[in-house]
Amino acid sequence: MKSFALSAVFLVVSGFVSSAQAWTEVAYETIFADYPVYQQIVLRKSKVEYQEIMVQVMNPGGARIQRAEVITENGWSLPAWRLEGDYRFGMQQSDMFQKSKVRYVRMYLSTLRPREPVRLRVMMR
Numbered sequence: 202m203k204s205f206a207l208s209a210v211f212l213v214v215s216g217f218v219s220s221a222q223a224w225t226e227v228a229y230e231t232i233f234a235d236y237p238v239y240q241q242i243v244l245r246k247s248k249v250e251y252q253e254i255m256v257q258v259m260n261p262g263g264a265r266i267q268r269a270e271v272i273t274e275n276g277w278s279l280p281a282w283r284l285e286g287d288y289r290f291g292m293q294q295s296d297m298f299q300k301s302k303v304r305y306v307r308m309y310l311s312t313l314r315p316r317e318p319v320r321l322r323v324m325m326r
Contacts, residue, residue, distance in 0.1 A: 262314030
């Protein structure tokens with residue numbers, strides 16, 4: 202009986218920990234960009250404080266991200282250098298920043314395969 206109770210407590214605690222660290226999708230954009238295009242992606246859930254961002258490219262041809270930054274509600278620009286680079290289908294990269302309320306994400310974005318739209322998924326926690 203004691204081991205059953207301990208197992209139940211462990212499952213409840215681990216459930217709280219995993220939900221606290223779950224990613225929240227804040228934007229899903231389709232962008233046409235054969236050459237580097239300046240994108241300002243407005244977040245759907247910007248009232249919550251976040252401290253980590255993850256970007257995932259969902260189109261088969263991939264994409265290139267340059268000069269990525271997170272813009273806070275106060276207008277501060279927080280660079281997200283780890284998001285920069287070339288992405289293939291399903292690839293994702295994350296970066297951390299100072300905990301704050303985020304208004305939008307800015308970056309230069311282009312497709313790696315001409316005339317193919319870029320599908321970009323942005324998640325935060």
